[in-house]
Amino acid sequence: MATDLSGSPELLLQRQGGNSIKHIHLSYCAFRPTGGLKFLRRLHLREVHITGDELECLLSNSFALEQLTLKHCKELNYLRIPCKLQQLKDLEVYECKALQMMEVKAPNLSTFYYDGNLARLSDGGLLAVKKLHISSFYRYNNVHYASANLSSIVPTIETLIISSFGEEVNTVVAPFKFLHLKSLMINLIGFNGAFSPAYDYLSLAYFIDVSPVLETFTLIVSQIRMEHDVISEDSSHLRQMPRSIHGNIKNVNIIGFCSAKSMIELTCHILENATSLECLTLDTIHDDYVHPDRLSVHEVGFCGCIGSPMIMEAENALLAIKRYIVGKVPSTVKLVVLKPCGWCHATKGLGVKDHRVA
Numbered sequence: 001m002a003t004d005l006s007g008s009p010e011l012l013l014q015r016q017g018g019n020s021i022k023h024i025h026l027s028y029c030a031f032r033p034t035g036g037l038k039f040l041r042r043l044h045l046r047e048v049h050i051t052g053d054e055l056e057c058l059l060s061n062s063f064a065l066e067q068l069t070l071k072h073c074k075e076l077n078y079l080r081i082p083c084k085l086q087q088l089k090d091l092e093v094y095e096c097k098a099l100q101m102m103e104v105k106a107p108n109l110s111t112f113y114y115d116g117n118l119a120r121l122s123d124g125g126l127l128a129v130k131k132l133h134i135s136s137f138y139r140y141n142n143v144h145y146a147s148a149n150l151s152s153i154v155p156t157i158e159t160l161i162i163s164s165f166g167e168e169v170n171t172v173v174a175p176f177k178f179l180h181l182k183s184l185m186i187n188l189i190g191f192n193g194a195f196s197p198a199y200d201y202l203s204l205a206y207f208i209d210v211s212p213v214l215e216t217f218t219l220i221v222s223q224i225r226m227e228h229d230v231i232s233e234d235s236s237h238l239r240q241m242p243r244s245i246h247g248n249i250k251n252v253n254i255i256g257f258c259s260a261k262s263m264i265e266l267t268c269h270i271l272e273n274a275t276s277l278e279c280l281t282l283d284t285i286h287d288d289y290v291h292p293d294r295l296s297v298h299e300v301g302f303c304g305c306i307g308s309p310m311i312m313e314a315e316n317a318l319l320a321i322k323r324y325i326v327g328k329v330p331s332t333v334k335l336v337v338l339k340p341c342g343w344c345h346a347t348k349g350l351g352v353k354d355h356r357v358a
Contacts, residue, residue, distance in 0.1 A: 020039060024037075033055075038063060040062045050076060060082060094116070112133070141169060143186055160184050164188055188221045217253070220256055224307050226313045243272075258313055271329060285310070
């Protein structure tokens, strides 16, 4: 039985026989449970007034729980998940701003989506997590935190997704290696228009270097203008990191590729060290449009709205790819370059001239 409780949750639970309920989706109300639900498999609470004590009471005997989602629960001051919840596989905690402590002891938790104060991740209990998505709405330095701390907090992580609204410090060398990490996605969002102009994209190589079994690396940069230092005509000024062989990386995707000098350097570093690389995709536009034929015509839908600064920056990025990237691509690697759409992203009539990469 699936139940969407929108009135008095406790009264409805009594009327419908609480122990027969398997799924609960509860929103915009107060919920004061006094016991567990032994057949409950999925619990979704969104903007629900519930305290840490009350949620712990509910979870204490909900042994069948497989999925728990908590969003914007403003009274939730702590989260304690007991080891008795052996069926719990998926946990999502999103913007529960009062959360002061998070103790997760579910032994088989494999997927965790967390948006909030990243310091709570170190409270313990995430040793079994295989897939982790971390974000921190309107907070900075998530990539730096992940590189510096997560290898010990989630030592068996296989898939890691990091979203950051800004990086005030560059990525650092992790104290321990991510020995099981196979897929890494980093989503950089320019909250104030341009993504952190002082951030060094090349420093992301440190993250790759400590991930010896990494197979897929995806970097997404979303911004409405680009303020990083651009590449100059003299390629001799390109920096090089110490050589570090990446023998397992097969696919690299950079979405929102631009002419920033440090992004060119990161791409060159990957090409020079990823000995098993099969495909490198460079998309000069970030518009959430995944149709493969964006280069010429539309078969379905339309591209996202892109302002003239980023359309012109895409032209600069294409010139940078031609000048600095193409010649470094081994014959065994497939290079895919996605250009602006000829219909939606045409530069004609924009009145903007900005070909900074000659």
